[in-house]
Amino acid sequence: MTIAVPPRAPRRHIRIDRLLCYGALIGIVALFLAPVVWIIITSFQPYALLTSVPPKIDLRAVEIQNYKDLLGDAIFRRAFVTTTVVTFGATLMVLLVAVPAGYAVGRLQFHGKASYLFSILAMQFGPAIAFLIPLFIMMRRFGLVDTHLGLMLVFLVFVAPVGVWLLRGFFEVLPPHLERAARIDGASRFRAFYQVILPLATAGVWATAIVAFIGIWGDLLVPLALSFSRAVTLTVVASAFAGEQNVNYGGAAAAAVLSAFPSVLLALIFRRYLVRGLTEGAIKQ
């Protein structure tokens, strides 16, 4: 038996293609990484160097004073705790809402499903700031302005719809009739969901959790509008380094590095789920 071998493309072309491709990739990565590198370097520089005219960066003058100042600061420490509590709490709330809702729209047939899916997307159509004013008024009514719970609820409103859409794709692609088989096997509706369907969608649940976590952790707009003192988050603290008179570049950079750290760590650990979550769930099979 003979096997048809497709004609091979000339080698030189491949090399040039590769070269161009990698060149472009390196260029794009550099573009994205440059500010990150700049922030990291800046966070280790003394204030005097950064505020000199023109500003200088001296790699021999590395120091950790900015971090010391930051960690010694009660407001920063408190913001760190607030951010952690709010992010974990809100992520959990998002999952509690989005997992069953994503299941429902992914696997059940009901009247008005299309309208429901469309309407929960409505939040994404306008700028977030437009929704913040009514949300602020609601929170004030409930006495939830400048509280952890208030922040969590507002994040829930913003992030849960994204979670529903993300999870829907994961539930949708599971083989049909699984719940029916479980029902016939004697399982209640709920049992069929949590023992048969949910274990098959864990990747989606993880992906949703990470997307929610990173989005909430790094959000500035919501806490800026809803928090003043008790429930101030890291992003608000970091932004406050830009005063009216001067900007504490070193402090801001250190705050940025510290506040970005958990998100980056999480993304690195769970990048397998994250990539799958953003591609697999989005594509209908």
Added chain:
Amino acid sequence: MEPKLQVVDIVKDFGHTLAVDHVSFDVAVAEFVVLLGASGSGKSTTLNLIAGLEEPASGDIVLHGRRITDVPPNRRGMAMVFQNYALYPHMTVFENLTFGLKISHVPSDVQAIRAERTARILGIAPLMDRKPGQLSGGQQQRVALGRAIIREPEVFLLDEPLSNLDAKLRLQMRGELKRLHLELESTTIYVTHDQVEAMTLGDKIILLRAGRITAQGSPQDLYDHPPNLYTADFLGSPPINLIQGEFETHAGRPGFVAGGARFALPHIPPGLPQAAVIGVRPEDVELRADGERAPGESSAAHTVRLIESVGPDQYVHIEIGDQRILIARRPAAERWRMNDRVNVSFPAGKTHVFHSEHETNLGTI
């Protein structure tokens, strides 16, 4: 004897379409009932209604004389095998088999014993630790059957369980299903669109058409005495020859005239309408070479257009005017060739007469 399961006048509509339209039938203990029909005939919906996966708009499901129409599927004590098997992908074969037992709190040592016995019956014992994704189609099919058998259910419901298998495996599994049914004396309702499966497996066939029962009875009875044209056409392969035409007595000889062709008949029973559809099974069509014509036989010779050999038999396609084809199933030993001129006759008692409008069987000639 009281039937085990009764389906009483059930109706199911999906919005504007009536999927199941006043369907009633009984299933006796240890009976194998086949719901047969084309796609969209309502056979799967009927099965889902019996399982409790769909709710009827009206009508009742009765098990052992007890109305179970409102009982949820998990408390009906039935087992079902799905067309795509619907095995739990994240569980091993053992866990798939015992999932139902676990829910009904069967002790784990009993679970293991029953799983082992079920696996032995189905020949899947060596696969217990595998996941469904690591199994072949035939193996998955066995696990799906095992998941039903292990629970010793009141009624087995099978929804086109063989349609995802290749031809050879399908034949083999069909035999095994029959063997299992006899061995376990299980009460079974089996959905299929394949008339051969229905004929070979069923004690009783219920033929559905557009949500209604169009015929029910034993396979042989329905084949020999189809109550209507649809049933006659649905059962049998190659299908029954249906010829639309008129009865006519010419020069004292009774016959049936269709599109220029004339077929001799032994007699024309009184009371038949002049226009009708006659149906003759391919195996009942008799052929003689032109020139050997017996008196009273079809007046004109017809031409053989195609011969399909299927081993012991051959399907002889004969043109009978207006480019219509009649198929005769003849033993391979008969030497027919393309373009032979042949005379066609139908033996007495084998020609079905159907009303040309409401398609009911008016009797045989």
